[in-house]
Amino acid sequence: xxxxxxxxxxxxxxxxxxxxxxxxxxxxxxxxxxxxxxxxxxxxxxxxxxxxxxxxxxxxxxxxxxxxxxxxxxxxxxxxxxxxxxxxxxxxxxxxxxxxxxxxxxxxxxxxxxxxxxxxxxxxxxxxxxxxxxxxxxxxxxxxxxxxxxxxxxxxxxxxxxxxxxxxxxxxxxxxxxxxxxxxxxxxxxxxxxxxxxxxxxxxxxxxxxxxxxxxxxxxxxxxxxxxxxxxxxxxxxxxxxxxxxxxxxxxxxxxxxxxxxxxxxxxxxxxxxxxxxxxxxxxxxxxxxxxxxxxxxxxxxxxxxxxxxxxxxxxxxxxxxxxxxxxxxxxxxxxxxxxxxxxxxxxxxxxxxxxxxxxxxxxxxxxxxxxxxxxxxxxxxxxxxxxxxxxxxxxxxxxxxxxxxxxxxxxxxxxxxxxxxxxxxxxxxxxxxxxxxxxxxxxxxxxxxxxxxxxxxxxxxxxxxxxxxxxxxxxxxxxxxxxxxxxxxxxxxxxxxxxxxxxxxxxxxxxxxxxxxxxxxxxxxxxxxxxxxxxxxxxxxxxxxxxxxxxxxxxxxxxxxxxxxxxxxxxxxxxxxxxxxxxxxxxxxxxxxxx
Amino acid sequence: xxxxxxxxxxxxxxxxxxxxxxxxxxxxxxxxxxxxxxxxxxxxxxxxxxxxxxxxxxxxxxxxxxxxxxxxxxxxxxxxxxxxxxxxxxxxxxxxxxxxxxxxxxxxxxxxxxxxxxxxxxxxxxxxxxxxxxxxxxxxxxxxxxxxxxxxxxxxxxxxxxxxxxxxxxxxxxxxxxxxxxxxxxxxxxxxxxxxxxxxxxxxxxxxxxxxxxxxxxxxxxxxxxxxxxxxxxxxxxxxxxxxxxxxxxxxxxxxxxxxxxxxxxxxxxxxxxxxxxxxxxxxxxxxxxxxxxxxxxxxxxxxxxxxxxxxxxxxxxxxxxxxxxxxxxxxxxxxxxxxxxxxxxxxxxxxxxxxxxxxxxxxxxxx
Numbered sequence: 001x002x003x004x005x006x007x008x009x010x011x012x013x014x015x016x017x018x019x020x021x022x023x024x025x026x027x028x029x030x031x032x033x034x035x036x037x038x039x040x041x042x043x044x045x046x047x048x049x050x051x052x053x054x055x056x057x058x059x060x061x062x063x064x065x066x067x068x069x070x071x072x073x074x075x076x077x078x079x080x081x082x083x084x085x086x087x088x089x090x091x092x093x094x095x096x097x098x099x100x101x102x103x104x105x106x107x108x109x110x111x112x113x114x115x116x117x118x119x120x121x122x123x124x125x126x127x128x129x130x131x132x133x134x135x136x137x138x139x140x141x142x143x144x145x146x147x148x149x150x151x152x153x154x155x156x157x158x159x160x161x162x163x164x165x166x167x168x169x170x171x172x173x174x175x176x177x178x179x180x181x182x183x184x185x186x187x188x189x190x191x192x193x194x195x196x197x198x199x200x201x202x203x204x205x206x207x208x209x210x211x212x213x214x215x216x217x218x219x220x221x222x223x224x225x226x227x228x229x230x231x232x233x234x235x236x237x238x239x240x241x242x243x244x245x246x247x248x249x250x251x252x253x254x255x256x257x258x259x260x261x262x263x264x265x266x267x268x269x270x271x272x273x274x275x276x277x278x279x280x281x282x283x284x285x286x287x288x289x290x291x292x293x294x295x296x297x298x299x300x301x302x303x304x305x306x307x308x309x310x311x312x313x314x315x316x317x318x319x320x321x322x323x324x325x326x327x328x329x330x331x332x333x334x335x336x337x338x339x340x341x342x343x344x345x346x347x348x349x350x351x352x353x354x355x356x357x358x359x360x361x362x363x364x365x366x367x368x369x370x371x372x373x374x375x376x377x378x379x380x381x382x383x384x385x386x387x388x389x390x391x392x393x394x395x396x397x398x399x400x401x402x403x404x405x406x407x408x409x410x411x412x413x414x415x416x417x418x419x420x421x422x423x424x425x426x427x428x429x430x431x432x433x434x435x436x437x438x439x440x441x442x443x444x445x446x447x448x449x450x451x452x453x454x455x456x457x458x459x460x461x462x463x464x465x466x467x468x469x470x471x472x473x474x475x476x477x478x479x480x481x482x483x484x485x486x487x488x489x490x491x492x493x494x495x496x497x498x499x500x501x502x503x504x505x506x507x508x509x510x511x512x513x514x515x516x517x518x519x520x521x522x523x524x525x526x527x528x529x530x531x532x533x534x535x536x537x538x539x540x541x542x543x544x545x546x547x548x549x550x551x552x553x554x555x556x557x558x559x560x561x562x563x564x565x566x567x568x569x570x571x572x573x574x575x576x577x578x579x580x581x582x583x584x585x586x587x588x589x590x591x592x593x594x595x596x
Numbered sequence: 597x598x599x600x601x602x603x604x605x606x607x608x609x610x611x612x613x614x615x616x617x618x619x620x621x622x623x624x625x626x627x628x629x630x631x632x633x634x635x636x637x638x639x640x641x642x643x644x645x646x647x648x649x650x651x652x653x654x655x656x657x658x659x660x661x662x663x664x665x666x667x668x669x670x671x672x673x674x675x676x677x678x679x680x681x682x683x684x685x686x687x688x689x690x691x692x693x694x695x696x697x698x699x700x701x702x703x704x705x706x707x708x709x710x711x712x713x714x715x716x717x718x719x720x721x722x723x724x725x726x727x728x729x730x731x732x733x734x735x736x737x738x739x740x741x742x743x744x745x746x747x748x749x750x751x752x753x754x755x756x757x758x759x760x761x762x763x764x765x766x767x768x769x770x771x772x773x774x775x776x777x778x779x780x781x782x783x784x785x786x787x788x789x790x791x792x793x794x795x796x797x798x799x800x801x802x803x804x805x806x807x808x809x810x811x812x813x814x815x816x817x818x819x820x821x822x823x824x825x826x827x828x829x830x831x832x833x834x835x836x837x838x839x840x841x842x843x844x845x846x847x848x849x850x851x852x853x854x855x856x857x858x859x860x861x862x863x864x865x866x867x868x869x870x871x872x873x874x875x876x877x878x879x880x881x882x883x884x885x886x887x888x889x890x891x892x893x894x895x896x897x898x899x900x901x902x903x904x905x906x907x908x909x910x911x912x913x914x915x916x917x918x919x920x921x922x923x924x925x926x927x928x929x930x931x932x933x934x935x936x937x938x939x940x941x942x943x944x945x946x947x948x949x950x951x952x953x954x955x956x957x958x959x960x961x962x963x964x
Contacts, residue, residue: 015773019888019907026915027881031874033922037832038870045832052829052851220849 053220055125058190059213059230062158064237066172066200068246069274069471073163075172075201080159081134082192083142083152084127087119090151097130099149103142104131118191121183125219127155129192132177133289160194160201160288164246166281167253170309171244171407171469173199174284176291188212194288199309200240200469203406210237241471243272251587252277255580260568261547262310262448263580265588268456268553268560271465271478273405276449278310312403312410315445316566319521319573320373320505321551322394322440324458324491327370329393330381331487338366338490344376348435355379355435370494371504373520375439382438387429390437391415396482397464398454399446404466406473413450416443441524448566451551456562457481458495459517459553462488495519495553506552508578511585514556518581520573521549545569548576554585561588605957606661610886614934614949617879621860621935622646627842628856628863628937642856642937649939653946660950664958668951669726669898672719676743679716682709683750710759711940713747715947717763718905721770726898731775734783740771757803758929762912769908770901806927823853828923831865831873838869856937858929861921876935880914890956899955906948 037045066075083100090096097115101108115130122128134142139154146152160175162168175194183189188209195209196202213234218227252263256279265275282299286292291299299307308314330336346360357375361368369377382390394400400415414420416437418429436442449467457464462485463478481488495517498504506518524546548570552563563581570576622643629642668675686709720743728736744767752760776784796804830846833839842848844866847855855863865873884907891903910933917932919925931938933945 014775015904016888016892018773019884019891019904022911023881023884023888026884026911027877029924030877030918030922033924034831034865034870034873034877037828037922038834038865038873039836041832042835045829046835048829049833049846049851052826053845053849218849221851226849 051125053218055217055219056123056231057127057215057217059215059232059234060157061210061212061234062236063160063175063194063210064204064208065239067239067241068244068249069242069272070245071241072246074168074242074246075160075162077158078161079156080132081139082129082155082157083131083134084129084155084192085115086125086127086151086153088125088151090149093151096149096151099145100130100152103138103145104134106131117180121191127153129155129157132157132192133159157192160285162284162288164250165283165285166306167246167250167277168244169199169281169284170278170311171199171242171249171276172284173197173201173203173408174287175201176287197287198284199407200242202408204240208237208240211235242469243267243274243471243473244276244469245274248275248584248588249277251275252580252584253279253281255583256567259570259576260304260310261566261570261577262314262564263566263584264311264448264452264562264564265584266452266456266465266467266562268460268562269558270475271453271456271463271467272471273467273469274561276311276469278308278314280304280306282306309407309409310566310568311448312405312407313447315411315413315447316547316549316568317442317444317523318399318440318446318451319523319547319549320375320440321451321519321521321549321573322438322444322446323370323373323378324454324495324519324551325394325397325399326378326381326385326390326438327366327494328397328483328487328491329385329390330366331490332393332484333385336366336381336384341365342377342380344374346376348376348379350379350383350431350435353432355432366490367494367497370491370519371498371501373505378438379435382434382436383431385434385438387416387418387434387437390434391417393482394444398457398479398481399444399450403447403449403453405449406469410449411447413447414443414445440521448564451549452562452564454481455519455551455553455564456560458488458492459555459560459562492517499552505574506550506578508574508582509550509552509585511554511582511589514554514585514589516552516554516585518550518552520578521551522572523547523549525569542569545571548573548578550574550577550581552581552585554588556589601960602957605960607886607890607953607956610883610890610949610953610956613879613883613886614946617876617883617934618650620864620876620879622650623841624860624864624867624935625856625937627844627867628847628860630842630848645939646937646942649942652939653943656943657946657950657953660947661954661957663954665899665902665951665954666896668719668902669723672716672723676716676720679709679713680747680750683713683747685709687750687753708940710751710754710756711944713751713763714759714766714909714944715951717744717747717767718770718902718909718948718951721767722898722901722905725770725774725901726896728774731777732771732780733777734780737771737776737780737784740767743767752798755800755803756929757799758916761928762909762916762930765912766905766908769911770905773904773908774901823859823927824920824923826851826853827859827862827921830859830862831922834866834869834873836870838865838867838872841867843867857931858917858927858936859921860936861918861932864935865921877918880910880933884911884914887952890952893959894955895959899958903952903955906952909948910945 062077065073068074085096087093097111098108101111111130118128142154162172174197176197178189178193178195182195183191189195196205211234213230214232216229216231217225219225248265252265252275256263256277259279261279263275263277266273286295331338341363344357344361344364347354347356361372361374364374364377394415399413401412402410421427421429433442437444453464453467462481462483464481465478466476496515498506499509499516499518501507505520509516509518525544548567550565550573554561554563563584565577565580567576625646626643721740724740724743744763748760748763826846830844830852833846844863846852846866847863852859852862864876887903887907891900891907894900894903913930913933916925916928916930920927931941
């Protein structure tokens with residue numbers, strides 16, 4: 001240190017300490033920082049580095065197809081092209097979105113909104129679908145211009161197509177873009193996915209969807225793929241074979257052209273649904289594309305409610321069809337004899353109310369009451385049996401509760417009881433209510449499917465099946481119809497008589513070589529009309545006309561069908577629904593297409 | 597001129613440390629120059645050029661050792677003026693590479709006068725301070741600042757803010773080492789805050805963004821914050837043991853920007869981990885310590901100040917570069933000595949070491 005004498009005029013050591021301090025400072029601050037980054041936060045940064053170079057891409061699983069009972073394709077998947085962005089690869093996201101809006105002719109605000117809403121659901125470096133279902137024109141434009149827009153990708157996704165459109169729209173339902181709510185609820189769903197919203201597409205969503213696969217790619221900073229492997233192979237959705245017979249379905253749909261109503265055809269011995277038609281229908285393909293606002297409004301405001309699946313979602317008074325239940329109940333009573341007769345003068349008076357029959361039948365026994373559908377007989381029965389017994393019996397016969405078919409939003413209908421009436425109207429059950437109930441009017445409501453299941457049970461020996469739409473569905477043991485065999489057989493035979501007899505109301509169903517039984521029904525919309533109008537339904541305003549029912553079974557060899565047709569505002573059952581059943585019978589027993 | 601005695605007094609530990617640093621740098625550069633294409637690897641030519649520059653630089657270092665450093669006292673002013681002239685020339689006739697006019701085309705290679713300016717400033721400041729035997733007053737500091745601000749301003753207008761700041765910092769370090777009057781220190785501390793907003797006006801837009809980004813790197817993760825974020829990911833993902841030589845995904849897959857120049861340390865940190873980084877850091881500290889020892893051992897004040905100047909020249913670069921790479925400092929284009937790629941910078945580094953060796957080997961040459 002003595003060597004430094006010459007410059008040690010002031011604190012000579014300060015400089016040396018200063019430099020040593022700087023060296024120590026340098027070492028300390030950086031080793032602490034290095035420890036923090038490389039030891040303390042090492043796993044965090046490793047993950048970041050992994051995220052940088054690994055990108056994952058979903059492989060779409062094809063949705064299960066729908067086939068009819070003979071293997072005819074009903075719903076298929078087609079490739080559809082969507083426009084996606086990888087936001088990390090976009091140098092200018094706002095400009096890119098504006099460009100997409102120009103390509104797809106969608107308002108810029110909407111594209112920006114979709115982007116903002118969806119971005120939290122997409123991981124970094126993953127495709128975010130901005131516009132789905134590109135038209136061919138858009139696709140070619142994008143394909144030529146997209147090289148100038150890094151981060152924009154065309155993604156191929158399978159898209160649903162319903163080959164039969166409105167013929168099967170109420171059975172199949174439709175898929176459409178998953179809503180925000182559905183995306184949040186179901187972690188398997190990704191933005192831009194389609195999910196089942198209605199019908200079997202909705203009910204069988206889990207089975208149809210399959211499982212998406214996952215592809216992992218290693219990329220460099222410019223997004224070039226260096227290496228690719230499939231981590232999970234996609235599992236295709238299960239194909240579904242329906243019990244529906246496309247031929248019958250098409251025929252029924254065709255017969256309901258221009259009408260509102262429902263056709264149900266069930267294989268009575270197995271409970272399998274062969275046709276389930278609701279008219280008018282709608283084209284379910286429109287929903288897959290994203291239905292336009294105009295079309296959606298049109299569907300909603302259509303007075304005939306095309307979206308309604310009338311077979312299971314609409315309820316109607318059964319009218320005289322309910323007399324089948326009444327007759328069954330009466331036949332079961334030890335104190336009521338089949339041969340017992342009452343005189344029908346054309347009306348019955350209760351207190352100061354007059355209950356009319358649609359004609360004067362004269363002396364009527366139980367068989368004739370059913371064959372000729374005499375209201376007076378059933379007014380009298382209703383009075384004797386009372387609401388409690390009637391409603392319990394109807395409930396056990398499958399009314400007033402869902403049939404359990406695999407479709408969403410099935411309605412129960414209504415079998416009124418004393419309690420129900422008190423709750424609903426704060427009023428006691430009256431004698432007149434019994435009269436109305438006995439002829440299937442008033443409060444009682446049923447769905448066409450319930451009627452078809454019931455008629456099937458009459459025809460098949462007393463088994464109330466759960467109507468099944470799937471061909472290979474595991475058979476559930478049917479519920480027994482809690483009728484005595486004699487009562488069931490009586491109703492069965494009387495239904496045949498209704499077709500065979502000269503005065504039978506269902507005589508137009510008569511078909512040579514086939515055992516056909518039937519029962520007509522007319523459910524009043526506004527109470528009984530004056531006689532001259534009853535005879536000429538065309539003279540009445542459409543919305544005031546009665547609904548016409550025809551419930552029938554047909555049997556030949558070992559085939560038994562239960563067929564129910566309801567025509568809304570079609571006038572009487574025989575006139576409105578009869579011809580439809582008649583034509584269906586011709587189709588069903590046409591030897592050129594054997595039943596399987 | 598070179599006698600046996602002198603040769604024996606060469607500070608071999610400095611040379612050994614520099615050799616290690618250079619080797620580490622070259623290896624690292626080899627890895628940083630490689631990038632994966634498909635399943636193979638390609639090497640850019642940075643690596644071989646750096647070795648060539650290394651050879652030239654060693655020659656320059658030897659040349660800087662041969663003469664007695666005390667002769668520099670007399671020609672420092674000349675060197676200083678020549679450098680100023682070069683800096684002015686480069687502003688008007690220099691070659692422009694990526695937006696900055698820094699290079700003079702000398703025919704066989706491009707030369708950056710701003711690198712020469714660093715030597716000149718170290719020399720001129722040493723001469724200046726060696727003549728002063730009292731703590732520096734306000735006047736002395738203003739004189740010194742005049743000396744540094746002329747080249748600094750010229751360099752800043754190229755624009756090369758990093759080099760310009762480095763000049764000022766090197767001189768500031770030397771002044772503090774020398775000692776400053778207490779009153780003057782107080783004055784400086786109080787006037788500094790006033791100068792900060794003034795400096796903001798002179799910054800270019802991209803420089804302002806860099807500073808703001810440093811304060812909040814997440815604000816613009818794909819823009820100017822990208823460098824810092826990717827650098828920290830690279831270093832952090834290296835973990836304790838590192839990913840291994842040539843195995844760094846951040847650098848090999850080019851997520852790291854500027855990986856062979858300013859961010860070379862990130863590549864090193866990713867591939868050699870905490871262990872490697874600490875060793876490299878330790879080597880730098882040892883290196884600085886050796887320079888410090890040389891200054892302590894020097895016989896005259898000019899020699900001591902020369903060593904201190906070189907000390908600060910390296911100290912600031914290490915501090916700023918590693919600080920930036922670790923996300924502790926804003927992004928300023930300052931290379932890491934011996935590790936970052938850069939011919940002129942390597943040359944100047946070796947000349948600086950040559951000067952330190954020159955001083956240290958002649959420590960017994962004259963009697964006290």
